[in-house]
Amino acid sequence: MEKFEKLSGIAAPLPLINVDTDMIIPKQFLKTIKRSGLGVNLFDEMRYDDDGNEIPDFVLNKPQYRDAQILVAGDNFGCGSSREHAPWAIKDFGIRCVIAPSYADIFYNNCFKNGILPIALPQDQVDVLMKEAEKGANARIEVDLEAQTVSTSDGEVFPFEVDAFKKHCLLEGLDDIGLTLAKADAIDSFEARAAQARPWV
Amino acid sequence: MSPKTLYDKIWDAHLAHEAEDGTSLLYIDRHLVHEVTSPQAFEGLRMANRTVRAPDKTIAVPDHNVPTTPDRVNGIENPESRIQVEALDKNAEDFGIHYYPVNDVRQGIVHIVGPEQGWTLPGMTVVCGDSHTATHGAFGALAHGIGTSEVEHVLATQTLIQRKGKNMKVEITGKLAPGVTAKDITLSVIGATGTAGGTGYVIEYCGEAIRDLSMEGRMTVCNMAIEGGARAGLIAPDEKTFAYVQGRPHAPKGAQWEAALTWWKTLYSDDDAHWDKVVTLKGEDIAPVVTWGTSPEDVLPINAEVPDPSSFAGGKVDAARRALDYMGLRPGQKLSDVEIDTVFIGSCTNGRIEDLRAAAEILKGKKIAVKRAMIVPGSGLVRAQAEEEGLADIFKEAGFEWRLAGCSMCLAMNPDQLSPGERCAATSNRNFEGRQGRGGRTHLMSPAMAAAAAVTGRLTDVREMM
Numbered sequence: 001m002e003k004f005e006k007l008s009g010i011a012a013p014l015p016l017i018n019v020d021t022d023m024i025i026p027k028q029f030l031k032t033i034k035r036s037g038l039g040v041n042l043f044d045e046m047r048y049d050d051d052g053n054e055i056p057d058f059v060l061n062k063p064q065y066r067d068a069q070i071l072v073a074g075d076n077f078g079c080g081s082s083r084e085h086a087p088w089a090i091k092d093f094g095i096r097c098v099i100a101p102s103y104a105d106i107f108y109n110n111c112f113k114n115g116i117l118p119i120a121l122p123q124d125q126v127d128v129l130m131k132e133a134e135k136g137a138n139a140r141i142e143v144d145l146e147a148q149t150v151s152t153s154d155g156e157v158f159p160f161e162v163d164a165f166k167k168h169c170l171l172e173g174l175d176d177i178g179l180t181l182a183k184a185d186a187i188d189s190f191e192a193r194a195a196q197a198r199p200w201v
Numbered sequence: 202m203s204p205k206t207l208y209d210k211i212w213d214a215h216l217a218h219e220a221e222d223g224t225s226l227l228y229i230d231r232h233l234v235h236e237v238t239s240p241q242a243f244e245g246l247r248m249a250n251r252t253v254r255a256p257d258k259t260i261a262v263p264d265h266n267v268p269t270t271p272d273r274v275n276g277i278e279n280p281e282s283r284i285q286v287e288a289l290d291k292n293a294e295d296f297g298i299h300y301y302p303v304n305d306v307r308q309g310i311v312h313i314v315g316p317e318q319g320w321t322l323p324g325m326t327v328v329c330g331d332s333h334t335a336t337h338g339a340f341g342a343l344a345h346g347i348g349t350s351e352v353e354h355v356l357a358t359q360t361l362i363q364r365k366g367k368n369m370k371v372e373i374t375g376k377l378a379p380g381v382t383a384k385d386i387t388l389s390v391i392g393a394t395g396t397a398g399g400t401g402y403v404i405e406y407c408g409e410a411i412r413d414l415s416m417e418g419r420m421t422v423c424n425m426a427i428e429g430g431a432r433a434g435l436i437a438p439d440e441k442t443f444a445y446v447q448g449r450p451h452a453p454k455g456a457q458w459e460a461a462l463t464w465w466k467t468l469y470s471d472d473d474a475h476w477d478k479v480v481t482l483k484g485e486d487i488a489p490v491v492t493w494g495t496s497p498e499d500v501l502p503i504n505a506e507v508p509d510p511s512s513f514a515g516g517k518v519d520a521a522r523r524a525l526d527y528m529g530l531r532p533g534q535k536l537s538d539v540e541i542d543t544v545f546i547g548s549c550t551n552g553r554i555e556d557l558r559a560a561a562e563i564l565k566g567k568k569i570a571v572k573r574a575m576i577v578p579g580s581g582l583v584r585a586q587a588e589e590e591g592l593a594d595i596f597k598e599a600g601f602e603w604r605l606a607g608c609s610m611c612l613a614m615n616p617d618q619l620s621p622g623e624r625c626a627a628t629s630n631r632n633f634e635g636r637q638g639r640g641g642r643t644h645l646m647s648p649a650m651a652a653a654a655a656v657t658g659r660l661t662d663v664r665e666m667m
Contacts, residue, residue, distance in 0.1 A: 028614070035241050050639070183218050200458075
């Protein structure tokens with residue numbers, strides 16, 4: 001997995017609540033058997049019209065946001081389906097960090113498995129960052145995972161919380177299957193105990 | 202010993218390892234797999250030279266992509282869908298996992314097949330790369346959806362890296378009024394808590410109205426826990442649960458059944474267990490409901506009017522405005538005046554035999570007044586039972602298409618899709634923009650309500666037809 005340490009980039013504002021994973025990547029793109037190549041279809045139905053032409057008003061189609069690396073959004077981002085295609089599409093587009101007041105659980109977890117940092121901040125701070133993002137290329141937002149801070153170009157700094165284990169994996173780019181397999185003894189002995197206690201399983 | 206909730210008890214019984222910071226390895230008893238969220242996980246295993254640790258606890262079935270028209274026995278026409286299903290065929294064979302291929306009579310929606318075959322049992326941990334895995338919570342199992350990376354993790358290690366969630370109790374007291382169903386309960390709970398009200402929690406549904414539900418109804422309630430933000434929803438097992446499970450192909454038998462039963466009877470929340478959040482609804486207050494917007498929390502009784510976006514607060518004002526625009530509705534419009542083009546009855550939420558019986562009850566001797574209507578049974582066995590009970594004839598005579606099993610128009614990955622502007626009364630679980638097809642407009646409701654809408658051609662209070 002790609003490491004995430006620091007990021008300084010343009011942030012795209014998406015001031016919508018309950019952005020669901022169907023919106024992030026519609027179902028017709030779930031037929032792939034690969035993880036890559038989904039960036040072009042990120043937010044497909046908001047981004048393109050029925051004929052496949054770009055809708056100029058959509059934020060990621062605006063010239064100043066085409067290289068956005070951060071997305072600032074409303075409450076309950078990533079709700080709905082468990083499809084990991086959502087973070088795959090976000091990452092493939094080039095976005096490495098999402099900032100919102102809250103996230104749906106499954107999406108939140110999926111981000112960390114793909115080198116994306118989802119940051120939850122209070123609504124008033126997200127409001128400040130949303131305004132910053134609206135300035136386009138004139139305002140870069142800085143994210144420092146080690147220090148757990150988000151900074152604006154005006155020098156405002158917002159600290160954020162992140163689970164220590166998830167932070168460690170993201171900073172080091174660790175494969176968590178490898179970490180778990182290193183605990184195979186614990187799993188073996190659990191299985192032996194469970195086979196005694198609940199043999200019908 | 203300190204008092205525990207049902208969730209606490211199942212969690213403790215499956216803890217394989219716990220680090221000092223609380224990061225835990227939770228052992229997984231059943232891993233359900235379908236064709237859409239698994240190919241990348243199997244590919245990951247192959248690339249890393251890893252195997253499936255517990256193939257005997259892993260069950261696969263294709264459901265999301267499969268066509269539901271009778272001609273599917275001749276193969277799947279869409280090349281991408283076919284490749285995905287063939288990839289599952291191959292992965293199931295290569296890794297030696299239990300498999301119900303597309304033309305097996307036991308094939309169906311993974312969350313209907315698991316319970317039907319007795320794979321899902323009380324007190325288990327159950328995961329699947331699908332958010333509606335919460336369905337299995339109806340058996341008193343801890344069941345939740347996971348992403349594809351986690352699918353790979355479970356395949357390789359039979360565990361998940363987890364942190365324990367918080368406990369939330371949702372109590373539905375008293376009795377339901379006639380015409381009110383499990384679907385109305387679960388939608389009304391989401392209406393009360395919001396789509397993020399359960400985020401970070403595991404919900405236990407309890408109370409007289411929940412106890413009174415059949416296992417099918419309980420599965421409908423737990424199925425939509427995720428639409429309220431909770432990864433898992435569960436219901437303590439009781440005699441109804443045990444009766445449903447007994448005799449199923451993979452349920453324990455003989456002495457093992459007795460041993461299992463002894464443990465299952467300990468699976469309830471202790472009287473003085475700690476709850477981080479409690480929500481109580483009176484069963485008598487719940488009406489038949491429909492959704493008006495593009496989030497499952499946009500729910501109102503059928504006799505209500507479309508709300509004014511300005512009546513909301515915060516980001517919901519813009520969201521409601523956008524939703525009404527998308528749905529082609531105006532504030533103050535009576536929901537029962539909204540005309541419907543299409544009716545879809547099926548999905549992991551409402552594709553079981555009881556759902557089909559409820560729809561047939563309304564449709565008996567009637568004709569549809571919509572452009573098209575389809576019933577998609579949740580499994581081949583549900584379909585066979587409905588045919589045996591004469592329900593299929595009622596549907597066909599009413600003008601419904603009688604399909605083969607699959608997810609179908611719930612997420613419209615197969616050819617069953619809405620056209621732009623097409624308005625659908627659906628028994629599925631999500632009314633998101635574009636969910637059932639680009640520009641399609643979805644109103645969620647119970648099977649009886651969907652059947653009523655099919656007969657009148659508009660959103661209809663089923664109580665007027667009883």
